[in-house]
Amino acid sequence: MKRIIFTNPTAQKIYDDYFARVSRGISILPATDQRELLMELNSHVYEATHRGITGNEVDILVDVLDQLGAPEMVLQPAVAYKKVQQAGRSFNPKHILQALYLNIANGAGFFIIGIIYLLILAFGSLAIIKFISPGHTGLFLQNGRLFVFGYTSNLPEGLTELLGNWFIAVVILLMGVFYFLNTLLFRLLKKK
Numbered sequence: 001m002k003r004i005i006f007t008n009p010t011a012q013k014i015y016d017d018y019f020a021r022v023s024r025g026i027s028i029l030p031a032t033d034q035r036e037l038l039m040e041l042n043s044h045v046y047e048a049t050h051r052g053i054t055g056n057e058v059d060i061l062v063d064v065l066d067q068l069g070a071p072e073m074v075l076q077p078a079v080a081y082k083k084v085q086q087a088g089r090s091f092n093p094k095h096i097l098q099a100l101y102l103n104i105a106n107g108a109g110f111f112i113i114g115i116i117y118l119l120i121l122a123f124g125s126l127a128i129i130k131f132i133s134p135g136h137t138g139l140f141l142q143n144g145r146l147f148v149f150g151y152t153s154n155l156p157e158g159l160t161e162l163l164g165n166w167f168i169a170v171v172i173l174l175m176g177v178f179y180f181l182n183t184l185l186f187r188l189l190k191k192k
Contacts, residue, residue, distance in 0.1 A: 001038040013055040014065070015045070019048055022071040028098060033082045037075065044068065072130055076102070109185060116182045123171040123178070126150055130168050138167045 003019075006012045022041060026034045048064040049057070068074060080102035087095040099105075129151050130137040138161040139147040147159060163170060 001042050006057050008057040011061045014061055018065050025071045025075045029079060029082050030086060037078060113182055113185055116178050120175050120178050123175045125167045126171045139163045
């Protein structure tokens with residue numbers, strides 16, 4: 001990477017400090033991946049600071065770096081992705097553990113998204129099953145305590161179905177709530 005030279009010493013220090021943080025953030029990657037990410041970020045900074053905008057070099061550079069964001073946050077997804085690629089190529093246990101560590105938050109988040117989609121599917125199935133087998137599907141109470149929410153083939157004596165046909169409306173409402181939560185979680189994961 002060819003270092004950008006600024007005329008203002010303060011701008012140069014800001015630039016050097018930013019790229020020192022970038023280098024620390026990507027140090028876990030192989031040299032080729034480090035070089036690629038450094039060159040990409042450097043080209044963004046160069047293009048943004050040399051657009052012909054007149055003004056104070058420091059102000060322009062600070063604006064550009066603010067738009068790029070803190071390297072620790074901005075580079076985390078790219079570093080995690082590159083580490084997964086490296087682990088897939090090398091099968092080195094150290095690389096695999098590093099890739100897992102870097103992707104654990106995303107992995108857990110996507111696992112939760114998958115579970116919520118399964119719940120949405122299950123609630124949709126319950127709405128259909130209520131039409132097919134209304135006597136065995138619903139919210140059943142036994143002696144004032146919850147016995148089953150959903151479908152049961154075992155109907156012991158003393159069960160009371162609480163919701164009746166409102167069960168369909170409840171599961172459709174639950175589908176909507178879980179769909180909203182899933183969309184919100186997906187957006188939060190994509191912001192990382």
